Amino acid sequence: MASTSSYSSSPCAACKFLRRKCMPDCIFAPYFPPEEPQKFANVHKIFGASNVSKLLNEVPPHQREDAVNSLAYEAEARIKDPVYGCVGAISVLQRQVMRLQKELDATNADLFRYTCNEMPTTQPAGAGIRRINEAAAGASSYPQSSVYYYNPSPWNNDLCGDGYQRGGDNNM
Structure with missing residues (x-):
């Protein structure tokens, strides 16, 4: 109590x-x-x-x-907020989450495009996981200690940012 x-x-x-x-x-x-x-x-x-x-x-x-x-x-x-009360606060937070999700998706798409442009052409096509170097552009090797992985959002299958949906499970 x-x-x-x-x-x-x-x-x-x-x-x-x-x-x-x-x-x-x-x-x-x-x-x-x-x-x-x-x-x-x-x-x-x-x-x-x-x-x-x-x-x-x-x-x-x-x-x-x-x-x-x-x-x-x-x-x-x-x-x-006399009109909406806590529903108004929830709505504001939902819009903020959607805006941040779009920003994250755009950043992931930029990261993917950067990764595709920086990858050597002799690199074998992986299973959707790309490595990028954390160091400045122009580095010739990809050290294992600074590896990032691109994991596309499950809400956005537009991997290349050109409006076309590719791969993945579209049943989400």
């Missing part, structure tokens, strides 16, 4: 906020300790004390702390 406050000496954050006496069987006390008044203030502002009380009474005791943490997270997100 969250907190073990003494109900007679210090009311929980909910009862203090609502200006009522905190009883020993207070449904809010274990989840809204007196040290965290803003947590209950946010939840109350978004969901209302009555609704939170009803929800906590319907949820099994072993899941109440998770429910309160979810309510507190959503309430804080709704205060920051």
Whole structure:
């Protein structure tokens, strides 16, 4: 459980906020300790004390702390973004992941093109794994200590960056 406050000496954050006496069987006390008044203030502002009380009474005791943490997270997100709440934050993060994945794919494609242009023509065609030198361009050998491997993204089979899909499993 969250907190073990003494109900007679210090009311929980909910009862203090609502200006009522905190009883020993207070449904809010274990989840809204007196040290965290803003947590209950946010939840109350978004969901209302009555609704939170009803929800906590319907949820099994072993899941109440998770429910309160979810309510507190959503309430804080709704205060920051009243329209979208935590869905807005998730959407921003998903767009960021997609942008970074595209950047990674472009970098891998550049790396692959660089590897194809720098490979000696006598090198036998490997099983899709290419070695490149970490040192400056123009080095004539590929030391084993500085080997990188190109592993294309499973989301992008455009290995040469020219818009055509080659090889790989296209069923992803």
